[in-house]
Each structure stands twice: as C-alpha cells, then as structure tokens.
Amino acid sequence: MRKLMIKPWTILESHQTFRDSFLSVRTDRCQREDGHVVPTYHVLEFTEWVTMIPVTDDGNLVLIREYRHAGGVVLLGLPGGVMDTGEADREAAGRRELREETGYTAREMIPVGTCFPNPAVQNNRLHYYLATGCTKTHAQSLDANEEIEVLEMPYADFLAYEGLDVQHALHAAALFYTERFFSKHPGKRP
Known part of the structure; x- marks a missing residue:
C-alpha cells in the first residue's frame, strides 16, 4: 500500500462562531500544502464522549430506549454521554x-476502543468501555432533558444489529470494538 503524503492544513484564521454549554462551533480559514485556500471550514467542538457496553452476569446487555430529536427517532441503544468540562x-x-442513565453499576470497566465520531466536522473522540458484572444499584438520575427507559436484552440479540428498526452508527462501532475484544478474550464473552 502506497503511503500518501497528505499533510494537515495550516489554519490561517480561526474564530468561534457559536458557544454554549454543550458545543462550540469554530470557523477556520485554512491553507492546504499545495497552496489552495479553504475559505470557510466549520468545526463542531465537543468534549470527549464515553459509551458503555454494559453486561450483567447473566449475559444480558443493559440498554436504553430514548427519543433522539435530531433524527426524530426513538432509539434502542447503549448508555453513554459527554465527559463534563474538566473531567x-x-x-x-x-x-x-x-449510573445516571440506568441506575446500574459495573464491577469492571474494560476499555475496548476509541474512535473519532465524525472527524470531518467534529474534533472529539469517543471512548468505549465493556462494563461487566453490571447490577442495578441506584435509581436513575437523569438530566432535565433526558427521558430514558432501561431494559435488558441478551447480548446475542443486540449483536444481530441489522434486525433493529433504527440503528445508531456509533453503537454499531461499539459492537465492532466489543467483538474484536471478545475474539482476543473469548472467556469474557457473555
């Protein structure tokens, strides 16, 4: 495989065009190595994200069902969220x-992967953890805008991801990282 010699762009100007407690939008003027100027490039700035693949000792995944407004869909998926500023x-x-979204606590947290959710327009990374030995220990402690239903499902049923009505690409990636981990550690598979 031939290695490409593409280089990062040089930022000629940068300014923040929007900011609130959830995200920031930065607008850059950039120059490529070949001299071409990219006059306007918007970058969504987020803090890091974490997503858990929570498994009970019975081999069930702890899943959440919630409405995702941007997509206009109710989605069955994995718990997770943003790391708070300074966290x-x-x-x-x-x-x-x-704990906040499901009320469950994990005995062990195993990092299984990290990715960029969408590096074309976002600057953050997403970290995946296989959370094993999960048990219900608390009541949910949801944010004001969260409405989350918690349920358990056998891992194998959720792994048949194509059977879900609505699919979340970042949760499909979670299954990829988890399956890669299980291929190296088959004794951990539920």
Whole structure:
C-alpha cells in the first residue's frame, strides 16, 4: 500500500462562531500544502464522549430506549454521554453516565476502543468501555432533558444489529470494538 503524503492544513484564521454549554462551533480559514485556500471550514467542538457496553452476569446487555430529536427517532441503544468540562478520568465518566442513565453499576470497566465520531466536522473522540458484572444499584438520575427507559436484552440479540428498526452508527462501532475484544478474550464473552 502506497503511503500518501497528505499533510494537515495550516489554519490561517480561526474564530468561534457559536458557544454554549454543550458545543462550540469554530470557523477556520485554512491553507492546504499545495497552496489552495479553504475559505470557510466549520468545526463542531465537543468534549470527549464515553459509551458503555454494559453486561450483567447473566449475559444480558443493559440498554436504553430514548427519543433522539435530531433524527426524530426513538432509539434502542447503549448508555453513554459527554465527559463534563474538566473531567479527565474516562472510566469514572463512564461509570457516572452508566449510573445516571440506568441506575446500574459495573464491577469492571474494560476499555475496548476509541474512535473519532465524525472527524470531518467534529474534533472529539469517543471512548468505549465493556462494563461487566453490571447490577442495578441506584435509581436513575437523569438530566432535565433526558427521558430514558432501561431494559435488558441478551447480548446475542443486540449483536444481530441489522434486525433493529433504527440503528445508531456509533453503537454499531461499539459492537465492532466489543467483538474484536471478545475474539482476543473469548472467556469474557457473555
């Protein structure tokens, strides 16, 4: 495979065009290595995200069902969320999100992968954790805009992802990372 010599663009100008507590939009004027100027490039700036693949000792996934307004869909998926500003411990953030959204606590958190959700327009990374030994220990502690139903499903049923009516690409990626982990550690498979 031939290695390409593409280089990162040089930022000639950059300014923040929007900011709130959830995201920031930065608008850059850039120049490529070949001299071409990209006059306007918008970047969505987010904090890091964490998503858990929570598994009970019975081999069930702890899943959430919630309305996703941008897509206009009710989605069955995995718990997770944003790391709060200043929050540096990814595992702790994952444990917090799992407890808040589902009321479950994990015995063990295993990092299984990290990706860029959409590096064409976003600057953040998403960290996946296989959360094993999950048990219900708390009541949900939802944010004001969250409305989440919690359920359990056998891992194998959720793995048949193409059978779900609505699919979340980042949750499909979670299954990829989890299956890759299980191929190396078959004794951990539910």
